[in-house]
Amino acid sequence: MTTNPAPTAPAAPAPAPLPASLAAPSAVGHAVTVHQVARPRGLPTAGDFAFVEHAVPAPEPGTALVENVYLSVDPYMREAMEEGGWQLGVPLEGRSVGRVVRSRTAGLRPGDLVFHRRAWRTHALVTAEEARVLPSLPGIPLRAWLGVLGGTGLTAYVGLRRVARLAPGETLFVDAAAGGVGTAVGQFARLMGAGRVLGSTGSAAKAAHLVRDLGFDAAFDYHDGPFAEQVAALAPDGIDVGFENVGGEQLEGLIAAMRPSGRIAWCGSVAQYNDPARPPAAPRNLYDVVHKSLRLEGFLVRDHRDAQRELEEFAVPHLRSGRMVPDDTVTEGIGSVVDAFVGVLRGSSTGKMIVQVGDPEEK
Amino acid sequence: MTTNPAPTAPAAPAPAPLPASLAAPSAVGHAVTVHQVARPRGLPTAGDFAFVEHAVPAPEPGTALVENVYLSVDPYMREAMEEGGWQLGVPLEGRSVGRVVRSRTAGLRPGDLVFHRRAWRTHALVTAEEARVLPSLPGIPLRAWLGVLGGTGLTAYVGLRRVARLAPGETLFVDAAAGGVGTAVGQFARLMGAGRVLGSTGSAAKAAHLVRDLGFDAAFDYHDGPFAEQVAALAPDGIDVGFENVGGEQLEGLIAAMRPSGRIAWCGSVAQYNDPARPPAAPRNLYDVVHKSLRLEGFLVRDHRDAQRELEEFAVPHLRSGRMVPDDTVTEGIGSVVDAFVGVLRGSSTGKMIVQVGDPEEK
Numbered sequence: 001m002t003t004n005p006a007p008t009a010p011a012a013p014a015p016a017p018l019p020a021s022l023a024a025p026s027a028v029g030h031a032v033t034v035h036q037v038a039r040p041r042g043l044p045t046a047g048d049f050a051f052v053e054h055a056v057p058a059p060e061p062g063t064a065l066v067e068n069v070y071l072s073v074d075p076y077m078r079e080a081m082e083e084g085g086w087q088l089g090v091p092l093e094g095r096s097v098g099r100v101v102r103s104r105t106a107g108l109r110p111g112d113l114v115f116h117r118r119a120w121r122t123h124a125l126v127t128a129e130e131a132r133v134l135p136s137l138p139g140i141p142l143r144a145w146l147g148v149l150g151g152t153g154l155t156a157y158v159g160l161r162r163v164a165r166l167a168p169g170e171t172l173f174v175d176a177a178a179g180g181v182g183t184a185v186g187q188f189a190r191l192m193g194a195g196r197v198l199g200s201t202g203s204a205a206k207a208a209h210l211v212r213d214l215g216f217d218a219a220f221d222y223h224d225g226p227f228a229e230q231v232a233a234l235a236p237d238g239i240d241v242g243f244e245n246v247g248g249e250q251l252e253g254l255i256a257a258m259r260p261s262g263r264i265a266w267c268g269s270v271a272q273y274n275d276p277a278r279p280p281a282a283p284r285n286l287y288d289v290v291h292k293s294l295r296l297e298g299f300l301v302r303d304h305r306d307a308q309r310e311l312e313e314f315a316v317p318h319l320r321s322g323r324m325v326p327d328d329t330v331t332e333g334i335g336s337v338v339d340a341f342v343g344v345l346r347g348s349s350t351g352k353m354i355v356q357v358g359d360p361e362e363k
Numbered sequence: 364m365t366t367n368p369a370p371t372a373p374a375a376p377a378p379a380p381l382p383a384s385l386a387a388p389s390a391v392g393h394a395v396t397v398h399q400v401a402r403p404r405g406l407p408t409a410g411d412f413a414f415v416e417h418a419v420p421a422p423e424p425g426t427a428l429v430e431n432v433y434l435s436v437d438p439y440m441r442e443a444m445e446e447g448g449w450q451l452g453v454p455l456e457g458r459s460v461g462r463v464v465r466s467r468t469a470g471l472r473p474g475d476l477v478f479h480r481r482a483w484r485t486h487a488l489v490t491a492e493e494a495r496v497l498p499s500l501p502g503i504p505l506r507a508w509l510g511v512l513g514g515t516g517l518t519a520y521v522g523l524r525r526v527a528r529l530a531p532g533e534t535l536f537v538d539a540a541a542g543g544v545g546t547a548v549g550q551f552a553r554l555m556g557a558g559r560v561l562g563s564t565g566s567a568a569k570a571a572h573l574v575r576d577l578g579f580d581a582a583f584d585y586h587d588g589p590f591a592e593q594v595a596a597l598a599p600d601g602i603d604v605g606f607e608n609v610g611g612e613q614l615e616g617l618i619a620a621m622r623p624s625g626r627i628a629w630c631g632s633v634a635q636y637n638d639p640a641r642p643p644a645a646p647r648n649l650y651d652v653v654h655k656s657l658r659l660e661g662f663l664v665r666d667h668r669d670a671q672r673e674l675e676e677f678a679v680p681h682l683r684s685g686r687m688v689p690d691d692t693v694t695e696g697i698g699s700v701v702d703a704f705v706g707v708l709r710g711s712s713t714g715k716m717i718v719q720v721g722d723p724e725e726k
Contacts, residue, residue, distance in 0.1 A: 247650060261666075269650050282645030287610060287632050290661035297660075298653035303624075 029056035032334045033091045033121040040081055043345055048081070049338050050089075056123050063125045064103035068096045069358035071119040071334075072146040073341040074180070075245075075268060094119030097134065097145045098358060108133070111362065115145055122334050122357050139320045142360045147326050147352035148184050148315055151301055156184035157311045158304040159243055159265035160192060163297050168193030170240035173231065173257070175199065175222075175250045178206040179344070180352030181267065183214055183327040185243045190215045191318055194241075198234050200227070200250065202347040209350055214327060227253035241265070252283035255294065263295045327351030392419035395697045396454045396484040403444055406708055411444070412701050413452075419486050426488045427466035431459045432721035433693075434482040435509040436704040437543070438608075438631060457482030460497065460508045461721060471496070474725065478508055485697050485720050502683045505723045510715035511547050511678055511689050514664055519547035520674045521667040522606055522628035523555060526660050531556030533603035536594065536620070538562065538585075538613045541569040542707070543715030544630065546577055546690040548606045553578045554681055557604075561597050563590070563613065565710040572713055577690060591616035604628070615646035618657065626658045690714030 031054055038048045059065045072095040080086045086093070096119035100112040107128025108114065114131040118124035134145055147153060160166045172189040176182045177199025186197050199219040201207050210216040220230045231239070231253045238259035244251055247269030254264065289296055318324035329349035331340040334357045344353045394417055401411045422428045435458040443449045449456070459482035463475040470491025471477065477494040481487035497508055510516060523529045535552040539545045540562025549560050562582045564570050573579040583593045594602070594616045601622035607614055610632030617627065652659055681687040692712035694703040697720045707716045 266653050269653060282647060282649040284645060286645040286649070288661075289659060290629050290632060290663070293660075293662050293666060295658065295660040296652060297658040298651075298656050300653070300656050303656060 031056045031123040036086050059104045061104050064100045064108040066098040066124045067101050067358050068098035070143045071096050071355040092120035143354050144326050152180040152352050153184045155181050155301040156188050163265035163299050164241040164263040166241050169195040171196040172241045173198045173239045174243040176245035177201050178350045183351045186216050187324050228256045231257040260292045266298045330354045332356050394419045394486040399449050422467045424467050427463045427471040429461040429487045430464050430721050431461035433506045434459050434718040455483035506717050515543040515715050516547045518544050518664040519551050526628035526662050527604040527626040529604045532558040534559040535604045536561045536602045537606040539608035540564050541713045546714045549579050550687050591619045594620040623655045629661045693717045695719050
């Protein structure tokens with residue numbers, strides 16, 4: 001785990017009016033909720049967000065107050081910032097884990113550690129249906145529930161098991177390999193018996209990290225030459241399973257390197273998130289999907305939440321034994337959330353990016 | 364069935380030397396074998412082929428002489444004409460059915476009707492391993508073994524059953540719908556319980572034929588407007604299964620109309636066969652494969668020959684009952700083979716294109 005110093009919180013421009021529950025007169029203390037206030041072009045900037053300070057909300061009947069401990073920032077959120085995605089001037093959504101501190105619902109008790117989807121804020125009101133009480137598993141750090149045991153790990157697990165159906169001995173390639181999903185894909189694939197685990201990333205240092213710390217057989221920096229040539233050099237015998245996070249030229253290079261009857265699990269397209277109006281050129285060799293009998297299959301992790309328990313049964317023993325090392329970067333304080341998010345999009349960190357806004361240990 | 368008049372045989376430019384078996388002194392009578400003699404640009408022309416006249420070859424030990432009755436010409440052959448495909452100046456290959464007339468192998472007897480891969484010729488020498496003796500099925504015309512019961516039908520069957528896994532009630536769309544594969548796809552899909560069967564083709568007459576004669580619910584002429592708009596108008600509720608024969612803009616329109624979790628069985632790309640150096644623009648909306656959790660899967664029928672018996676068990680009862688009508692265009696005489704082939708590429712016929720070079724009834 002790498003810990004970055006907390007950046008200073010950017011000034012909050014023109015906050016929108018608070019929802020009633022956040023401004024409730026019964027609230028005490030101090031809380032912060034982040035809103036999107038503008039549609040970015042290219043990489044988001046601090047000015048696209050507002051940090052809204054308000055009193056800690058009081059739970060209404062049927063809800064509980066959660067002090068968030070960790071917030072998840074993820075590449076897919078860049079898409080949500082576009083027209084038709086997140087509304088402007090309202091609290092944002094995202095995965096979070098936190099601790100119930102007050103409850104007016106029978107389903108949640110003070111002290112419960114919960115996973116829910118009201119991130120981008122220090123305090124959240126949730127119903128019992130909106131929160132999943134996390135099991136207490138010795139040796140599993142709380143932030144793992146946003147990483148290898150959360151949506152990130154579920155994406156990797158489902159892509160390998162359900163979509164690509166990786167078989168022992170096969171050669172796997174993943175792009176954006178040093179990201180949250182990529183590091184989980186590489187480690188999961190190794191533990192599932194992949195023959196070779198290969199990846200691409202955005203710097204020589206990250207490529208070295210993948211091989212040295214995470215068990216990849218080889219990795220390259222995509223800046224070092226044409227993508228297709230570098231994949232081919234890494235996998236001269238071809239690739240059985242591709243895990244595609246980027247799209248564009250990288251998907252083209254992957255298709256070129258695929259073995260006959262190979263499968264590509266496609267879960268994202270970072271190359272396109274920052275400029276949705278101009279999608280990257282689609283692969284010129286797409287017809288090789290026919291020539292090589294390839295399967296190119298897109299998936300959304302939200303359609304596979306029923307695999308959560310299976311993920312836990314697979315990953316928890318490996319986490320406890322140390323065979324799998326959660327790779328994450330943690331920034332500190334709600335004020336760091338925008339920088340952490342932009343960092344994910346720039347690829348300036350490795351592993352799952354997590355923002356710590358509370359104390360993981362009970363006081 | 365539509366019968367076209369036999370075009371005159373084009374002159375044979377500079378025939379290559381005959382293989383020994385064709386020029387054997389023991390041969391009697393008169394035979395014709397077609398060679399490719401030039402690499403075409405765009406649509407092939409008569410000058411790309413040579414008609415080589417020679418004596419009827421005599422079977423050597425272990426082979427049998429087959430008088431071909433029907434030859435198959437198929438879109439995929441256009442690809443084989445490129446560098447790296449068929450050799451120039453040698454007999455061409457392709458699916459054929461014929462009758463054994465002399466045999467020096469225990470596996471084949473005079474009078475046997477056989478399927479084999481030495482087409483583009485009037486007479487073929489085959490081993491027992493190279494020929495499949497066809498069962499005698501009352502009510503099934505011999506040419507069906509090159510159409511709905513041959514590679515064409517197998518392509519349709521495998522694409523629907525194994526690749527796309529069409530389920531009853533689903534909406535199916537096929538492009539190049541009036542071709543050999545397309546007409547089989549539409550009829551098979553209906554018999555498999557598809558909810559709606561939709562297609563596109565290259566003329567209003569062919570669109571009308573699909574609806575009037577082959578049980579399609581609706582079809583359009585792709586010249587009538589932007590492909591995506593026409594698909595969307597035909598299938599306002601979206602498409603569950605796409606059967607893709609064309610690629611390029613038509614694949615893009617299909618992706619746009621797909622329902623979430625839809626499947627596209629991709630078996631060919633006619634749009635690209637005539638100009639392989641400049642593949643059609645890949646679909647600009649390819650990332651919708653992720654957004655809509657689509658599966659785009661290429662396949663080659665040669666990997667699925669084990670499904671032949673399953674195809675026959677499915678299709679033969681429907682052919683006998685008349686619920687399925689084999690749709691084909693038959694041209695007459697070996698001299699018509701090039702025009703028949705170019706006709707397939709131009710879409711100037713409907714259904715499976717077959718060249719008759721012998722008598723289907725035993726003399």
